[in-house]
Amino acid sequence: xxTETPTIAGVTVPGSRMVREATELVRDTTSDTLYHHSRRxxxxxTLRGLAHGLYADPELLYIGALFHDMGLADRxxxxxxxxxxxxADEARNFLQRHGxxxxxxxxxxxxxxxxxxxxxxWRMAPEVALVTAGVEADVLGFGxxxxxxxxxxxxxxLHPRPGFKQRILKExxxxxxxxxxxxxxxxxxxxxxxxLPGYVRQNFVDTILNSDWxx
Numbered sequence: 001x002x003t004e005t006p007t008i009a010g011v012t013v014p015g016s017r018m019v020r021e022a023t024e025l026v027r028d029t030t031s032d033t034l035y036h037h038s039r040r041x042x043x044x045x046t047l048r049g050l051a052h053g054l055y056a057d058p059e060l061l062y063i064g065a066l067f068h069d070m071g072l073a074d075r076x077x078x079x080x081x082x083x084x085x086x087x088a089d090e091a092r093n094f095l096q097r098h099g100x101x102x103x104x105x106x107x108x109x110x111x112x113x114x115x116x117x118x119x120x121x122w123r124m125a126p127e128v129a130l131v132t133a134g135v136e137a138d139v140l141g142f143g144x145x146x147x148x149x150x151x152x153x154x155x156x157x158l159h160p161r162p163g164f165k166q167r168i169l170k171e172x173x174x175x176x177x178x179x180x181x182x183x184x185x186x187x188x189x190x191x192x193x194x195x196l197p198g199y200v201r202q203n204f205v206d207t208i209l210n211s212d213w214x215x
Contacts, residue, residue: 008043008154008155008158009043009047009147009148009150009151009152009154009155010047010151011042011043011046011047012058013042013058013062014058014059014062016059018059018063018095018098018100019059019062019063021098022062022063022066022067022094023066025094026038026066026067026070029070029073029074029075030069030070030072030073031073031171033164033167033168033171034069034070034072034073034171036159036160036161037069037138037139037159037161037164037168038065038066038067038068038069039065039066039158039159040134040137040138040155040156040159040161041065041068041131041134041135041137041138042061042062042065042066042134043134043155043159044133044134044137044138044143044147044152044155045061045065045130045131045132045133045134045135045137046058046061046130046134047146047147047151048130048133048134048137048143048146048147049126049129049130049133051143051146051147052133052146054126054129054130054133055126056125056126056127056129056130057104057126057127060100060104060107060108060127061111061126061127061130061131063091063094063095063108064091064107064108064111064112064127064128064130064131065131065134067087067088067090067091067094067108067112068084068087068111068112068115068131068135069083069087069171069175070086070087070090070091071083071084071085071086071087071088071090071175072087072171072172072174072175072176073175076175077175077178078178079179080179080182081179081182082179082182082186083175083176083179083182083188084112084113084114084115084116085113087112088108088109088110088112088113089109091105091108091109091112092105092106092108092109095108104127107125107127107128108127110124110125110128111127111128111129111130111131111132112131114128114132115131115132115135116135116186116187116188117132138161138164139168169191169194169195170195172188172191173191173192173195173196176188176191176192177192177196180192180196180199181202183201184201184202184204184207185204189201189202
């Protein structure tokens with residue numbers, strides 16, 4: 001049976017069993033900071049989509065938003081791959097267990113895997129683009145003027161963000177400090193450069209010049 005939750009800021013969270021289980025999973029296995037951030041990503045992504053004429057499947061966008069930072073959670077602290085891949089893989093496995101079509105699960109995987117890659121997701125399917133749109137709004141403050149102020153206030157009242165700037169930076173640091181090599185070419189290199197003592201970011205030019213090629 002599918003039910004719907006009350007609409008928040010004009011956006012409804014689908015009430016399917018899959019969505020409820022995803023919410024419970026993320027609530028139980030991530031921090032308060034990541035849980036509330038991920039929910040805001042869904043609402044902000046949906047609203048920014050409306051401003052851009054982009055309409056995603058609500059269930060797929062919700063799963064993408066909820067799982068997009070799952071790779072930063074404690075359960076992935078021994079992983080050696082990029083945290084985006086951990087979240088993307090977990091989301092795809094979750095969707096497949098719920099019988100979601102392979103091509104739809106792939107869209108969610110792409111939305112999570114690419115959410116730290118600027119610009120490219122915006123040229124892809126709405127289910128991909130709007131994960132990035134929500135992340136950009138909540139973390140970077142991009143596109144806030146594309147959403148009504150009262151809608152933003154309603155979302156933040158439901159999912160507060162006290163001290164969010166410092167808290168999310170700590171989540172980024174803690175979730176990548178054990179695998180600094182994965183931040184090469186990634187915005188998280190900026191985070192580790194600022195907050196991880198002894199971290200030296202890998203330089204693209206040096207990588208080319210020091211390769212095994214003679215010239």
